Amino acid sequence: MSRAVRFWKLEGAGxxxxxxxxxxxxxxxxxxxxxxxxxxxxxxGADGLLVVEKxxxxxxxxxxxxxxxxxxxxEMCGNGARCFALLVRAATGWKGKSMRVExxxxxxxxxxxxxxxxxSMTDPGWPRLGKEITAAGRxxxxxxxxxxxxxxxxxxxxxxxxxxxxxxxxIRYHNxxxxxxxxxxxxxxxxxxxxxxxxxxxxxxxxxxxxxxGVVASSILAFLQKKVKPPVHVKTRGGDVLRVHFQWxxxxxxxxxxxxxxRIVFEGGWHV
Numbered sequence: 001m002s003r004a005v006r007f008w009k010l011e012g013a014g015x016x017x018x019x020x021x022x023x024x025x026x027x028x029x030x031x032x033x034x035x036x037x038x039x040x041x042x043x044x045g046a047d048g049l050l051v052v053e054k055x056x057x058x059x060x061x062x063x064x065x066x067x068x069x070x071x072x073x074x075e076m077c078g079n080g081a082r083c084f085a086l087l088v089r090a091a092t093g094w095k096g097k098s099m100r101v102e103x104x105x106x107x108x109x110x111x112x113x114x115x116x117x118x119x120s121m122t123d124p125g126w127p128r129l130g131k132e133i134t135a136a137g138r139x140x141x142x143x144x145x146x147x148x149x150x151x152x153x154x155x156x157x158x159x160x161x162x163x164x165x166x167x168x169x170x171i172r173y174h175n176x177x178x179x180x181x182x183x184x185x186x187x188x189x190x191x192x193x194x195x196x197x198x199x200x201x202x203x204x205x206x207x208x209x210x211x212x213x214g215v216v217a218s219s220i221l222a223f224l225q226k227k228v229k230p231p232v233h234v235k236t237r238g239g240d241v242l243r244v245h246f247q248w249x250x251x252x253x254x255x256x257x258x259x260x261x262x263r264i265v266f267e268g269g270w271h272v
Contacts, residue, residue, distance in 0.1 A: 004269030007037075007044065008090055012117070012262035014209025014238025015047055015079035019087035022051040022065065028272065031071030037270060038069035044270065047201070047208050048077060050084050052091050055102050062088055063102040068203025076105035076148025078212020082117035082262045085110040090264060105148035118259035121216065122148060126252060127224060136170035143221045147256075149202070150182040151217035155225065159188045159198045164207045168200025185214045189226045195219065196235045209238030212258050219244035220253045 005027065008019040018037055020027060029051070037043045051065040064084050066077045084101065088094045089112075098111040106122035125146035132141050142152045152171055156162055168184040171177075181202050188196040197218045199211035219232035223246075232244045242260035246253045 004271050006267065007270050008087055008267045009044060009046070009265040010050070010083040010086060010262065011265055012079035012083045012210065012212070013236050013240035013242055013260050015083075015211065016045070016265070017048050017050050017080055017083050018044055018046045019050045019083070019091065020052070021091035022053045023092070027051070029067075033272075034067045034071040035069065038071075044268075047204050048074075048080055050080055050087055052084070052088055057102065059100060060102045060107060061094075061099045062092075066103070068201070070203050070205065072203050073104070074149055074203060076103050076122075076213060078119060078121065078148070078214075078216055078258050079210055079260075079262070080212070081108055081110060081119045081121075082212065082258070082260065085112050085117045085119075086262055086264050090267070103148070113259075115261055115263070116259055117262045118257055119212075121256045121258060124148075124216070124220060124253050124256065127221060129221075129224065131176070133171070133174055133176050135174050136167055138167070140167075140171065142171070143225060144182070145217050145220055147213040147217045147220075149213050150177065150180065151185055151214055152177070152182045153185045153187050153218050153221045155187050155189065155222075157188065159186050159196050162186045162198060164198050164200050168207065169205070172200055172202055183211065183214055183217075185211070185218045187218045187222060189222060189228060193229050193231065194233045194235070195222050195228060198237050207237065210236035210240065210242065212242070215242050216244055216256060216258055220246060220256075223248065223253075
C-alpha cells in the first residue's frame, strides 16, 4: 500500500519549490525520487526541493536541506531560504517571525516581514573579474563570485535578446568551471540602482523566473563593475523586484541581505 507524504508548494519571485518536513526522517529521498517530484508533467513540479530538519549544532533553530530539480543537493538557494521561513511555520507551527537556520553554505538568519521574507546570507567569496572565455562561438567577458553557490555574470545591453538557454548552457559547462560548473546570469544595468537579471540555473538546467543567489551575485558585481550602489533593486524574469543590501569592506561584500515576496501556494499529499 502507498502512503501519502505531506508537502507544501511555495514560490518566491516565481522561483518555485516543494517543501517537506524531514525532522523525523523516513522520507526516503533519492536523486531519482526528487527529480520525479519536481517533474512538471509527472510530478508536482518545482525548481527544487526544501527539507526542514533538526539542527546539528547549537545556535540554530532548524536545518535547511536544498535539492535542485535534477535531484542533486546544493549548498544554498537564496529564494529557497526565503520560502523556507514560511515552510517552517507551516510544517512545525513555529510562531516566531525570525529564525536561525543551518545550511551547507553556513548559517543564515530569516525574518518574515508582512508578505515578504528577508534572508541575511553568509558573506560571499572574493570576486574574480574580467575572465574571458569562448563559449558557443562567442568571446565572452565574465565576472564571477561565490554567493553560497558559484555564479558567473555577463553584462549585456538588453536581457530581452539574450539566448539564455543556449549561451547559459555553454558557459555553465565550460571547462573553466569544471567539474562542478556554474550558474550563469545575464545582467542589464538600468537607471539609478536598478538592474534586470535573467539566470540559467545549474541543476535546473534551464532558465528560472528568479534566482536569489544569482540576484545577489549580480548586484555585487554590478556595484564593482558598473557603480550600482546598494540597496540594489533587481527585476527578475518573473516580473518581481528583489532588493539586495550589502556593505563593501576589505575587498569583500559584507552583511548581505536579500528581501522580496514569498508565499505558500498550496499543500497536498504525494503517494509513495
